[in-house]
Amino acid sequence: MSAFPFRHKLIALAVASALTPAAFAQTSTGENVLPEVVVTSAPAEGIARNASVGGFSEAPLRETPASISVITHEQMQERSVRSATDAVKWDASVQNSYNAVGLADWFAIRGFVLDQGANYRKDGMVILAQAMVPMENKERIEVLKGLAGLQAGIAASGGVLNYVTKRPTDTPTRSATFEVRERGTVYGAVDLGGRSDDGVFGYRINAAAEEIKSYVRGSNGDRRFISGAFDWRLSPRAVVQLDMDYQHKSQLTVPGYQLLGAAQSIPTNVSAKRMLNDQSWSRPVVDDNDNIGIKFEYELNDNWRTTLQANKSTLRRDDAVALPSGCVPEGLIIGYCSDGRYSLYDLRRDNDKRSIMTTQALLQGNFMTGSVRHDLTTGVSTLNRRDNFADYTFGYVGESSIYDPAYYDYALGPTNPVSLRRKDEERAAFIQDVITLTDRMKLHAGVRYVQLKREQFNSAGTTTRSTDDNFVLPNVALVYALRPNVNVYGAYSQGLEPGGEAPTGTNNAEIILDPSKSKQIEFGVKADVTQDINVSAAVFQIKRNNEYVNAASDYVMSGTQIHRGVELAVQGRVTRELMVGTSFTALQAKAEGTGDDRIEGKRIGNVPRFKSAVYMDYALPQMPAVKLNATWIYSTSKTFAPNNQIAELNRKVDGYHIVNLGARYATKIGNTATTLRFGVDNAFNKFYWGDASNAFGGYLIPGAPRLFRMSAQFDF
Incomplete structure (x- = not known):
């Protein structure tokens, strides 16, 4: 049955709800004492000045002792961003990590792969990122680079992606967007917001529908999404915020490529448009995910406030793929045959259900001890996680080839029964004090205490690993203002790795290792060179326990993974017409003290030594309604290291240059403000390996070829 009738009803319902706000209005008003709870777009110049991901509340970026980038709503609009993968291209410290077509956005920051159940946040609260995170209801994306032990507790070393949701607007918002791209993908979305006449009730409704026809022929699907964000001013000092969203997505996924033969050579003469999951019995990955969050803010007095917050994130999934993996004729478990043949398997499991419930209570305020000012935050948080899933069905089908695919008649059998496989209970207490020592110097000192209980079970319900x-x-940083517009900082922090999951094919497959500490030292400088241009730079070192597959095929911790790097970012308006941004990252990543010659001192996989992103927006002086944009992304080579078994021989993945171009034309059709946009990604149609991920045993994933898109946005 076509999904279009349901989608039309979905969007019609959203429009109807948004156009009748008076039905929700309260009858009493009071003097506004609380700050406005509306979050609007970034300033007109498109430069973010504040972020909340560096601490426990929104703060100026220049005063935050951490490396942070922000992708604003305006930037995402101008480039028709529909996924986080598209959004983070401007940050050179962010690298794709198994971003296969049809699956979720998965990233590494500073060379460390993020955990999909710990490092992704919505308004500061953990969400499940195994499914695509929708962009329609996101105001901005905040990227904290490096350890986040104080802010987040358990989280992989790379950093945190925080998705900030759109909030109700003081003035009515009525916007609709329509887009076509790729081989005929059709997309439509509405964004509706406003307040009741008395200002007590606010709403923001977003809805979207998409018929997906990927650039990989055969990877078709559909998506539909709806969200609502509401707030109520209970009194001049109290406000309640509620947000909820639901997304359904179904799409045939696109497997990547493994190395060839015993020589482990990189595949050649392959196309980014090749579909290795195109059997007649192939089934899509079907995700249904939802989030519901509530937040209560109360001002105790002019100096102190309290915040209570909770969020539940749930994912239901049917997982399926005709999986190319290994080579039975040559006895390879991981790696295709030397001539490009591969073994084909039926890999499926149905009715996965994963959920995370998080809560947080904060008390924040300021006080003086003599001449010293203290800005204090203290609080407690909880996290409860439940993963219910089955063992995969894994049936051998036959042999095929990346150059000459074979097709099989195959009858799908039943999938295995679902049971509880993981249970996490996390409790934490934390305190942070920002101490103003002098007019120029601030000390940030904080500590978080984390208690974790984790149980893992097999399909029979027997405990396979227990963690208690x-x-x-601790986290400490010193910020010194060299000048009113220039700050330098030094910071030391500790984080808590969630523990990696042993990949398929190992003796302890799907077992998650125990958490372990990581450590970071960072020095940086941040400056507002002018009112319109800001600069930031950081040098850092991160150490954590190294995880890899040893010679006995066990996934273990052994030695230390050390990443040392330099980051530089410049963003600003050079002239009234021209805005330019640059991001550069140089990174050395290796393993030490492992006692294993295969990996000792070798480069960590999927980590380029240097990556850069340069982007610009230019408004034509003669035609200010026309704005052009361009992005140039460069990456050096990187090592492909399946299962972290690192070796240089025949595993070097070449670097690449990619250019994306776009244009915008703003006009009016009648009384309706209309914005027409056109874009082309990978304008020169370069083939490159976008990912060289060790996930799921290790796969190479081609970057997207040249892609076109056109859209029209109507603001009523």
Whole structure:
């Protein structure tokens, strides 16, 4: 049955709800004492000045002792961003990590792969990122680079992606967007917001529908999404915020490529448009995910406030793929045959259900001790996680080839029964004090205490691993203002790795290792060179326990993974017409103290030594309604290291240059403000390996070829 009738009803319902706000209006008003709870777009110049991901509340970026980038709503609009993968291209410290077509956005920051159940946040609260995170209801994306032990507790070393949701607007918002791209993908979305006449009730409704026809022929699907964000001013000092969203997505996924033969050579003469999951019995991955969050803010007095917050994130999934993996004729478990043949398997499991429930209570305020000012945050948080899933069905079908695919008649059998496989209970208490020592110097000192209980079970319900431990995570930083517009900082922090999951094919497959501490030292400078141009730079070193597959095919911790790097970012308006941004990252990543010659001192996989992103927006002086944009992304070579078994021989993945171009034309059709946009990604149609991920045993994933898109946005 076509999904279009349902989608039309979905969008019609959203429009109807948004156009009748008076039905929700309260009858009493009071003097506004709380700050406005509306989050609007970034300033007109498109430069973010504040972020909340660096601490426990929104703060100026220049005063935050951490490396942070922000992708604003305006930037995402101008480039028709529909996924986080598209959004983070401007940050050179962010790298794709198994971003296969049809699956979720998965990233590494500073060379460390993010955990999909710990490092992704919505308004500061953990969400499940195994499914695509929708962009329609996101105001901005905040990227904290490096350890986040104080802010987040358990989280992989790379950093945190925080998705900030759109909030109700003081003035009515009525916007609709329509887009076509790729081989005929059709997309439509509405964004509706406003307040009741008395200002007490606010609403923001977003809805979208998409018929997907990927650039990989055969990877078709559909998506539909709806969200609502509401707030109520209970009194001049109290406000309640509620947000909820639901997304359904179904699409045939596109597997990547493994190395060829015993020589482990990189495949050649392959196309980014090749579909290796195109059997007649192939089934799509079907995701249904939802989030519901509530937040209560109350001003106790002019100096102190309290915040209570909770969020539940749920994912239901049917997972399926005709999986190319290994080579039975040559006895390879991981790696295709030397001539490009591969073994084909039926890999499926149905009715996965994963959920995370998080809560947080904060008390924040300021006080003086003599001449010293203290800005204090203290609080407690909880996290409860439940993963219910089955063992995969894994049926051998036959042999095929990346150059000459074979097709099989194959009858799908039943999938295995679902049971509880993982249970996490996390409790934490934290405190942070920002101490103003002098007019120029501030000391940030904080600590987080984390208690974790984790149980893992097999399909029979027997406990396979049990974790019961507690950790203390300190964080200290000193910020000094060289000048009113220039700050330097030094910071030391500890984080808590969630523990990696043993990949398929290992003796302890799907077992998650125990958490372990990581450590970071960082020095940086941030400056507002002019009112319109800001600069930031950081040097850092991160150490954590190294995880890899040893010679006995066990996934273990052994030695230390050390990443040392330099980051530089410049963003600003050079002239009234021209805005330019640059991001550069140089990174050395290796393993030490492992006692294994295969990996000792070798480069960590999927980590380029240098990556850069340069982007610009230019408004034509003669035609200010026309704005052009361009992005140039460069990456050096990187090592492909399946299962972290690192070796240089025949595993070097070449670097690449990619250019994306776009244009915007703003006009009016009648009384309706209309914005027409056109874009072409990978304008020169370069083939390149976008990912060289060790996930799921290790796969190479081609970057997208040249892609076109056209859209029209109507603001009523």
